[in-house]
Amino acid sequence: MVIKQKFLVFRKNPNESPRYERYEVPLKPGMSILEALFYIQDHYDSNFAFRYACRGAICGSCGMTIDKFPQLACRTQVAAVKSAKKPPKLPELTFGDVPTDWNEETEILIEPLPNMDPVKDLVVEMEPFWKFYEEVQPYFKREYNDVQPESLQSYEDARSIEHLVYCILCGICWTCPVNATNINYLGPTALAKAHRFIADTRVDDEHRGNIVKRVSNDDGVPACEKHFICNRVCPKGVKPGTAIQNIRKEYLTP
Ligand code: FES
Numbered sequence: 668m669v670i671k672q673k674f675l676v677f678r679k680n681p682n683e684s685p686r687y688e689r690y691e692v693p694l695k696p697g698m699s700i701l702e703a704l705f706y707i708q709d710h711y712d713s714n715f716a717f718r719y720a721c722r723g724a725i726c727g728s729c730g731m732t733i734d735k736f737p738q739l740a741c742r743t744q745v746a747a748v749k750s751a752k753k754p755p756k757l758p759e760l761t762f763g764d765v766p767t768d769w770n771e772e773t774e775i776l777i778e779p780l781p782n783m784d785p786v787k788d789l790v791v792e793m794e795p796f797w798k799f800y801e802e803v804q805p806y807f808k809r810e811y812n813d814v815q816p817e818s819l820q821s822y823e824d825a826r827s828i829e830h831l832v833y834c835i836l837c838g839i840c841w842t843c844p845v846n847a848t849n850i851n852y853l854g855p856t857a858l859a860k861a862h863r864f865i866a867d868t869r870v871d872d873e874h875r876g877n878i879v880k881r882v883s884n885d886d887g888v889p890a891c892e893k894h895f896i897c898n899r900v901c902p903k904g905v906k907p908g909t910a911i912q913n914i915r916k917e918y919l920t921p
Pocket residue numbers: 718719720721722723724725726727728729730739740741742
């Protein structure tokens with residue numbers, strides 16, 4: 668007998684109010700949420716929009732809110748959603764009027780990423796996210812950093828920033844309550860990337876100083892309210908909140 672999983676999915680057309688639609692998807696062993704979304708798109712509505720690329724938790728495209736917990740759809744197993752332990756003290760996330768008859772025990776609720784405007788269905792506007800990311804200059808500059816044939820780095824120095832390099836720019840850490848209320852906040856992603864380059868021994872003082880200057884503004888590190896929700900939801904263990912703390916401690920004058 669085929670077991671079917673029920674889904675309650677956030678749907679929205681541009682310039683229209685959101686609504687929630689119900690779907691049933693036949694379960695396959697090891698099925699991910701992303702695969703279930705493909706089924707819905709193939710069998711119910713080819714206009715259903717969501718982002719993905721790698722299907723392997725690398726590209727960061729498939730971030731969405733699954734049962735009120737922002738996660739990567741490609742890495743989340745359908746069969747495990749209801750039994751998975753959620754991080755503690757997640758903020759209340761509201762996207763639209765969830766039907767009052769949502770059965771939390773049996774129906775998986777799919778919604779977009781928090782604190783970004785839904786454009787269509789699960790696709791959100793990420794322009795502010797990328798704008799803030801660019802503002803912290805998260806790259807090497809050849810004129811500063813490539814003075815040798817190779818930019819060498821010791822094993823220890825590489826290890827000290829390795830967890831920050833794992834950031835896949837999925838935007839899940841924008842679950843931060845500060846992003847909900849302050850549209851100018853650089854956000855945990857950009858600040859974690861800033862730390863990744865500030866702390867990189869291959870970055871020269873001028874470039875490092877420019878990054879520190881940018882994140883020192885009121886909308887940067889000082890805007891962080893130390894909720895550490897970013898640490899708890901990050902699917903890659905980057906710990907953006909800790910990175911922000913480290914910038915505060917090591918580079919910002921009190
Ligand atoms: S599809 Fe690339 S991270 Fe999920």
